[in-house]
Amino acid sequence: MSRAPEPILRAVGEALTEAGRTGVIERAREIGGGCIHNGNRVDTADASYFLKWNPDPHADSMFESEENGLAALREAEAGSNAGAVVPTTLGRGSTGSGSWLVMDYVEPTPPPVGSGPHLGRALAAIHGYRPGTHGWPEDNWIGSLPQGNAPAETWSDFWRDQRIVPQLEWAREHGRARDPVFDRLVDAIPIALEGAESGSLLHGDLWSGNAFHAPDGRPVLIDPAVYRGDGEVDIAMAELFGGFDTGVFDAYNAARGISEEYLSHRRALYQLYYLLVHVNLFGPSYEPGSRAAAERVIGAVRGGG
DSSP states (O other), rough: OOOHHHHHHHHHHHHHHHHTTTTOEEEEEEETTTTTTTEEEESSSSEEEEEEEOOOOGGGGHHHHHHHHHHHHHHHHHHTOOOOOOOEEEEEETTTTTEEEEEEOOOOOOOOOOOOHHHHHHHHHHHHHSSSBBBBSSSSSTTTEEEEOOSEEEEEEEEIIIHHHHHHHHHHHHHHOOTHOOOOOHHHHHTTTTTTOOEEEEOOOGGGGGGEEEETTEEESSSSEEEOOOTTTHHHHHHHHHOOOOOHHHHHHHHHHOOOHIIIIHHHHHHHHHHHHHHHOOOGGHHHHHHHHHHHHHHHHTTOO
């Protein structure tokens, strides 16, 4: 992590001015920005902003996708009265010093007691707002890996061809995920996802680091990898690595419902995507979990789980 270079800070100040905000930056300091980008808190005389920046000017495509994803979530949140916070973006650009995206700063606050259901209900509301066709108008990113979003004839085709197969191919190019169980898993996807709903707007990367609480107690959603699909994908990711109150899932189930198929095998199939992403980003330590997820799906589809 490091402080943004002066050319980026000047560009941010200009963007804030164009957005009708005070553009004179009084202070910029390093804060967490994730494992890909740098994060700075930028203070002016009357407000604070969160600046993400990367020394690579080509990272602008990632910030463009993030900006578009936040806009989509913000529209769904407002239209559904979900009661969540999705930060407003105020500018994005690229200079010789790198790429950047600036948005309103929301102070992370320890979750209030009993706050889990609030997030669960907010997710259910967003997932239920104006259902559409699975996929997304543009490709985007999951972490630093490209994420294809071209729609397919069916949701199961999409999950196979845009999610599981590309990750398997990347893993195998590096000598990983060679177990034939993954080939059997690919063949089982049409049965495993038969009848699944697929028109919800998804956050797409809902681990605990991408959801926190604002000072007023409302849940905050950041760093999306949006597309449309089965809302249970977000639930599966939220359950994968932990960090969420169980009230999140109970409230979501009460508001929208979690299917028996999810409990049987779809959770494992949806989590497999993120496990394979971790294989490709962080190495083979995630292969055992990936194999176990694949075996879970195959066993359930064959009537054994």
